[in-house]
Amino acid sequence: MENFWKFISYSIKSTILMFRFEPWRMLLKSLFAFLYGVSWTLQIVLLQTFFDSAQRVSENTENISNCLVILLGMILIYCIGQILQGVDTCYSEILYIKTKKHINLRLFKKIDTMSSLSFEDIDELEKINKAINGGNFAFGASVILIDTIFFYSTYFILTSGYLYTLSPLLSVSVLAIFIPCFISNIIETKGFKNLEETSTxxxxxxxxxxxxxxxxxxxxxxxxxxxxxxxxxxxxxxxxMLVLKAQLKKNLIRLIVGVITILGYGVILFMLVKLVLKQEITVGAFSAVLASISMVFTFMSDIISERIGWAAETMGTVDNYISFIFEDKKSDSKIYQDTRNIKLQDVSFKYPCSEKEVLKNINLSLTDNKTIAIVGENGSGKSTLAKILLGLYPPTRGQILVNDISMCDIDSRNYSAVFQKFCKYQMTLKENICIADISKNIDYDEVHNICNQIGITLSSDKLVNGLDTFIGREFDGIELSGGQWQRIAIARGIYREYDFIILDEPTSAIDPLEEFNLYNTFSKLCTEKTAIIITHRLGLAKIADAIIVMKEGNIVEMGTHSELISKDGEYKHLFDTQSKWYF
Incomplete structure (x- = not known):
C-alpha cells in the first residue's frame, strides 16, 4: 500500500508540474478527456432508448420517425466521441513536445545548482541518471492521472449511476470484480520500483x-x-534477466486476475438474464447494459492493465525525477567581493567514496596582483588545489577565506579559469569566446584584440567567416586542431571579466615556442590580477612572482625560481630532471 500511495503522490506532483508548465493546454486536455467520457455514457443511454423505441415500433405503439431520430442522435454522439478521441490523441502528442521542453529545463536548472563535487560522487551521478530517465515518463504519468479523473472516472461514475437505477446489485458487482486488478497493480508497482533501483x-x-x-x-x-x-x-x-523476471511475475499476476475477471463477467451476465426473465428490465435495457458492461470491462482493462500497468512499471523512474527536482538544497545568498586576498587555513580534501586525502593541511596566502605557479609531479594535488581555490570543491577540513570572508559565502562571478580538459562548444567562434560572459555586451574590438594576442588568426583560410565561422563537426562546422581549440579555450577564459584566474595546463596541445610566447602574453594580461598557473614545464614557471611546489598533497616548497634552485630541494630535482631532456 505504501508504494501505491507513493504512486498517487508522484502522479499528482507530476500533474501539478505539467499544469505549471502549460496551464491552459493541460486544462484543454482535461476538457477533451471529460467530454469523451460523457459521450460514451450518452451512447449507452441512447442505445437503450433506441432498442426500447424499436420494440415499441414493432408493436405498432410508436412512430418509426421517433426511432430514426434516436438512431441519428446515437450515430452523431458516436461520431463526436471518435472525433474527440482523435483530437485528444493528437493533442496529447503536441502537449508532450511542449512539456518535454519544460521537463528538461527544470532538470537542467536543478543540475546547475549542484556542487561540482557531486559529479565526482558515483551515488550522485546515479541519481542524475535516474532523474534523466524519469523525466522521459513524467508527462505520461500526468496524462494517466488526468485520463483517470476526467475520462475513466466520469464514464464509470455515470455508468454506475445508470446501472444502479436498473439494479443496485449490478453496479456493486461490476465494481467488486476489479478489486483483484487493483491489488495486482499494487504488487506490480512495488516490483517495478525495485527493478528500477537494481537495474540503474x-x-x-x-x-x-x-x-x-x-x-x-x-x-x-x-x-x-x-x-x-x-x-x-x-x-x-x-x-x-532482471527485466524478464519482473515481466514474468507481472504476466502471471495478470493471468490470475484475467481468470477472476472472466468468472465475474459470467456472473453479471447470469444476473442480467434473470432480470430480463423476471421482466424487471426491458430488452432494450438488457442490450444497453450488456454493451455498457462490455465497455466497462474494456475500459477497466485499459486503465488497469495498460495505463496503470505502464505507470506501475515506470513509477520508480518518475519517482526519481520528482524526488530529484524537489530535493531540498541549502540556498545561500552570495556576497560579491573583489578578490584581493585568499587564505587557505589547514585545508584538506578527499574525493567522495575515497579514504585517501588528496590535499593535506594546506596553509597558503595569495595576495592581490601576483602570479603564482604551482608545479609538482602527476598526482601531487595541483589540479585539485586549483578547483578548491575556485570554489568548485569544498574542503573536507579547514576553510578558505576571501578578504577574511568564508569562500562559501562568496559569489565567484569575478573568477575565470582555463582547464586542460576544456569544452569544445559546437557553435560559432564568437559564441565560443563570448559564452564566458553572456551578460556582457559584445565588444568586437576587444574580441579581435584577444584573438590577436592568443594567436587566433581570423583572416586564415579556415576561418572563412571570421568570428561568425561555425566550428565543430557536430553541426557541419569546420574542425580545428587540438592546439587551435586550446587557443579558443584560452581566449574564452581571458574574455571573462575577472580579477582572479587559474590556468591549469592551458597550453598542453601547443608547441613549446608558441607556448613560451603565450605565457609571456599571460604575464602581461595578468598585470594587476591574481593569477595561478599550473604547469609541468618548469622553465615556464620562471615568469611567476612565486612558485609553489607540491608533493603527495603537501606544499613542500615555495619561493622564486632562483630561491628554489639554491635550496637544492624538490624543485631543483624536478628542474634538473627536465633539463636533461633539453641538453
Whole structure:
C-alpha cells in the first residue's frame, strides 16, 4: 500500500508540474478527456432508448420517425466521441513536445545548482541518471492521472449511476470484480520500483561499455573491440534477466486476475438474464447494459492493465525525477567581493567514496596582483588545489577565506579559469569566446584584440567567416586542431571579466615556442590580477612572482625560481630532471 500511495503522490506532483508548465493546454486536455467520457455514457443511454423505441415500433405503439431520430442522435454522439478521441490523441502528442521542453529545463536548472563535487560522487551521478530517465515518463504519468479523473472516472461514475437505477446489485458487482486488478497493480508497482533501483547501475555499465565500443579509434588499435563486446553483452544479459523476471511475475499476476475477471463477467451476465426473465428490465435495457458492461470491462482493462500497468512499471523512474527536482538544497545568498586576498587555513580534501586525502593541511596566502605557479609531479594535488581555490570543491577540513570572508559565502562571478580538459562548444567562434560572459555586451574590438594576442588568426583560410565561422563537426562546422581549440579555450577564459584566474595546463596541445610566447602574453594580461598557473614545464614557471611546489598533497616548497634552485630541494630535482631532456 505504501508504494501505491507513493504512486498517487508522484502522479499528482507530476500533474501539478505539467499544469505549471502549460496551464491552459493541460486544462484543454482535461476538457477533451471529460467530454469523451460523457459521450460514451450518452451512447449507452441512447442505445437503450433506441432498442426500447424499436420494440415499441414493432408493436405498432410508436412512430418509426421517433426511432430514426434516436438512431441519428446515437450515430452523431458516436461520431463526436471518435472525433474527440482523435483530437485528444493528437493533442496529447503536441502537449508532450511542449512539456518535454519544460521537463528538461527544470532538470537542467536543478543540475546547475549542484556542487561540482557531486559529479565526482558515483551515488550522485546515479541519481542524475535516474532523474534523466524519469523525466522521459513524467508527462505520461500526468496524462494517466488526468485520463483517470476526467475520462475513466466520469464514464464509470455515470455508468454506475445508470446501472444502479436498473439494479443496485449490478453496479456493486461490476465494481467488486476489479478489486483483484487493483491489488495486482499494487504488487506490480512495488516490483517495478525495485527493478528500477537494481537495474540503474547495470544500465550505466551497459552504456559505458557501449561507448567504449563506439570509440573505435583506440579500441580498434588495441584490438579490444571483442573484449568490450563480451563485457557489454554480459552486462546486457544480466539486465535483461532482471527485466524478464519482473515481466514474468507481472504476466502471471495478470493471468490470475484475467481468470477472476472472466468468472465475474459470467456472473453479471447470469444476473442480467434473470432480470430480463423476471421482466424487471426491458430488452432494450438488457442490450444497453450488456454493451455498457462490455465497455466497462474494456475500459477497466485499459486503465488497469495498460495505463496503470505502464505507470506501475515506470513509477520508480518518475519517482526519481520528482524526488530529484524537489530535493531540498541549502540556498545561500552570495556576497560579491573583489578578490584581493585568499587564505587557505589547514585545508584538506578527499574525493567522495575515497579514504585517501588528496590535499593535506594546506596553509597558503595569495595576495592581490601576483602570479603564482604551482608545479609538482602527476598526482601531487595541483589540479585539485586549483578547483578548491575556485570554489568548485569544498574542503573536507579547514576553510578558505576571501578578504577574511568564508569562500562559501562568496559569489565567484569575478573568477575565470582555463582547464586542460576544456569544452569544445559546437557553435560559432564568437559564441565560443563570448559564452564566458553572456551578460556582457559584445565588444568586437576587444574580441579581435584577444584573438590577436592568443594567436587566433581570423583572416586564415579556415576561418572563412571570421568570428561568425561555425566550428565543430557536430553541426557541419569546420574542425580545428587540438592546439587551435586550446587557443579558443584560452581566449574564452581571458574574455571573462575577472580579477582572479587559474590556468591549469592551458597550453598542453601547443608547441613549446608558441607556448613560451603565450605565457609571456599571460604575464602581461595578468598585470594587476591574481593569477595561478599550473604547469609541468618548469622553465615556464620562471615568469611567476612565486612558485609553489607540491608533493603527495603537501606544499613542500615555495619561493622564486632562483630561491628554489639554491635550496637544492624538490624543485631543483624536478628542474634538473627536465633539463636533461633539453641538453
Amino acid at each position: 547501475p547495470m544500465r550505466r555499465e551497459c552504456e559505458y561499455y557501449e561507448s567504449c565500443i563506439i570509440d573505435t579509434r583506440e579500441t580498434r588499435i588495441l584490438g579490444a573491440t571483442h573484449y568490450f563486446n563480451q563485457l557489454y553483452f554480459s552486462s546486457l544479459k544480466k539486465l535483461n
